[in-house]
Amino acid sequence: MMMNGTVIAVASLYFLQALLICVQNFFGPRALLFGIPIPAAETRDPAVRRIRAQYTILMGIFVLMMAAACFALIRYLDAAHAMAYLLTALLAQFPLSGLAIAICRQSALRLKATRGWQVPVENRRAAIISSRTHRSPVLGLPWFGAHLAVIAVCVLIAIVKWNDIPVYFAIHRYANRMPDWYTWYSTKSIGSVFYENFGQLIGTGLFILLNLIIGRTRTSLDPKDPEGSLQKQIRYKRINSFLIWGISLVVTVFLGLFQAGRLYSFQLDLWIHFTLVLLLTVNLLLLGMLIYSRVKGLDQLRDLSSQGNHHWKIKGAVYSNPEDPAIFVPKPYGMGWTVNIAKPTGRLASAAIVGVPILLLVWVWLLIM
Amino acid sequence: MFIELDLQSDTPLYEQLMNQLIEGIASGALKPGDPLPSVRNLAENLGINLHTVNKSYTLLKQDGFLQVHRKKGVIVQPDAMPGVTAEFEAKLFRQLRSLAAEAAVRGMTEEAFVNQCRRLYGELL
Numbered sequence: 266m267m268m269n270g271t272v273i274a275v276a277s278l279y280f281l282q283a284l285l286i287c288v289q290n291f292f293g294p295r296a297l298l299f300g301i302p303i304p305a306a307e308t309r310d311p312a313v314r315r316i317r318a319q320y321t322i323l324m325g326i327f328v329l330m331m332a333a334a335c336f337a338l339i340r341y342l343d344a345a346h347a348m349a350y351l352l353t354a355l356l357a358q359f360p361l362s363g364l365a366i367a368i369c370r371q372s373a374l375r376l377k378a379t380r381g382w383q384v385p386v387e388n389r390r391a392a393i394i395s396s397r398t399h400r401s402p403v404l405g406l407p408w409f410g411a412h413l414a415v416i417a418v419c420v421l422i423a424i425v426k427w428n429d430i431p432v433y434f435a436i437h438r439y440a441n442r443m444p445d446w447y448t449w450y451s452t453k454s455i456g457s458v459f460y461e462n463f464g465q466l467i468g469t470g471l472f473i474l475l476n477l478i479i480g481r482t483r484t485s486l487d488p489k490d491p492e493g494s495l496q497k498q499i500r501y502k503r504i505n506s507f508l509i510w511g512i513s514l515v516v517t518v519f520l521g522l523f524q525a526g527r528l529y530s531f532q533l534d535l536w537i538h539f540t541l542v543l544l545l546t547v548n549l550l551l552l553g554m555l556i557y558s559r560v561k562g563l564d565q566l567r568d569l570s571s572q573g574n575h576h577w578k579i580k581g582a583v584y585s586n587p588e589d590p591a592i593f594v595p596k597p598y599g600m601g602w603t604v605n606i607a608k609p610t611g612r613l614a615s616a617a618i619v620g621v622p623i624l625l626l627v628w629v630w631l632l633i634m
Numbered sequence: 635m636f637i638e639l640d641l642q643s644d645t646p647l648y649e650q651l652m653n654q655l656i657e658g659i660a661s662g663a664l665k666p667g668d669p670l671p672s673v674r675n676l677a678e679n680l681g682i683n684l685h686t687v688n689k690s691y692t693l694l695k696q697d698g699f700l701q702v703h704r705k706k707g708v709i710v711q712p713d714a715m716p717g718v719t720a721e722f723e724a725k726l727f728r729q730l731r732s733l734a735a736e737a738a739v740r741g742m743t744e745e746a747f748v749n750q751c752r753r754l755y756g757e758l759l
Binding site: 439 | 636637638639642643654655663664668670674675678679681685729
């Protein structure tokens with residue numbers, strides 16, 4: 266049975282992520298209601314607010330229903346099994362959010378038809394042609410040297426302490442700190458000793474790729490204020506880049522701690538709990554970023570090239586515009602970017618975004634079975 | 635330096651882009667050797683077709699305003715800018731002639747027309 270501490274940690278993480286998803290529609294451009302353009306004067310209309318609240322209520326119901334089902338399943342399980350169910354529940358929040366968005370978008374379309382809103386389409390486009398005086402929107406590769414330094418330290422310690430590492434070592438312990446020799450142990454080899462270091466390297470590579478993608482996302486400027494909107498875009502991308510850098514560094518350090526706990530009997534036997542702390546930290550960082558962007562007005566920039574409703578397919582969930590050369594475009598609600606699936610690279614990126622978490626989930630399930 | 639395109643304008647997009655790049659060079663906002671965004675990057679940021687940007691860059695390269703550098707990509711001509719060629723004079727004559735004709739028909743004086751030309755030329759430099 267899971268300890269009370271674990272239950273609290275699991276529940277906190279689940280609800281913190283749910284909170285992030287539930288409130289996302291209160292961030293992003295106010296002039297868009299689930300992707301539907303609304304007149305600037307109507308953004309504070311009670312009906313508009315009701316539709317925004319509708320999403321939060323719908324998601325709240327979904328989240329609570331899933332939480333109840335999840336709790337019923339995991340209350341008598343150990344932390345590892347609970348973790349697998351938790352990951353499933355966490356990932357399930359995304360398709361449920363898509364369903365809630367589709368419902369709210371229909372409400373927004375009905376409201377638009379009732380009110381007869383006609384929002385003029387901006388036919389001008391602006392772009393920066395010479396960026397001599399502007400800093401890069403994302404952190405450079407040298408910043409990821411910190412990750413490589415952490416990995417190098419972990420590898421060096423493992424090499425120095427090679428003879429101290431036992432031939433057999435437990436990789437999981439029970440709540441009473443007794444090693445689990447039946448299902449979770451390894452024999453000493455290069456693969457098992459440096460297992461986390463490979464993970465650190467792959468993870469760092471993926472985060473570097475993500476950082477590059479942020480740098481490549483469209484810089485959509487407001488023709489009325491190109492300099493101001495450019496500065497906002499640079500700041501917004503830089504915050505995201507810092508966030509990616511920070512999260513990836515925390516992940517790298519945590520993997521190093523797992524390795525230490527595994528190899529040197531360092532008192533980190535309850536590393537599942539550390540994973541929860543890690544995920545909680547990531548969610549808190551994301552929440553902090555959302556609030557900061559809102560306070561500074563960095564989330565109010567609209568992407569002009571993807572403003573046509575007809576480009577948003579499957580109830581507004583997917584952007585598909587073959588005329589748009591951009592692969593990563595800003596989302597019309599919430600924050601962040603989405604993929605243009607009309608492009609082959611966009612389809613590949615979408616497959617990776619959906620496929621990687623599913624593969625991760627399958628891997629976790631196979632591991633604990 | 636920023637460029638702005640009007641999707642509803644009668645002037646084709648590639649021509650708007652070319653004109654603004656030449657204006658940037660004339661005003662000094664774009665200096666010789668300055669790198670320009672890649673075709674893909676500029677097309678993505680403007681949300682227009684890659685071929686439109688490519689056409690502008692190709693024509694400006696053919697005219698000698700831009701150069702393709704092996705490492706830096708597309709850059710503003712670092713050497714001497716193209717001089718006043720016979721083709722340019724023919725184009726200037728053709729365009730000015732029709733504008734002068736319209737100005738005359740509309741009742742604009744020769745002095746006012748010349749003053750406008752002088753003011754615009756001065757503003758660009």
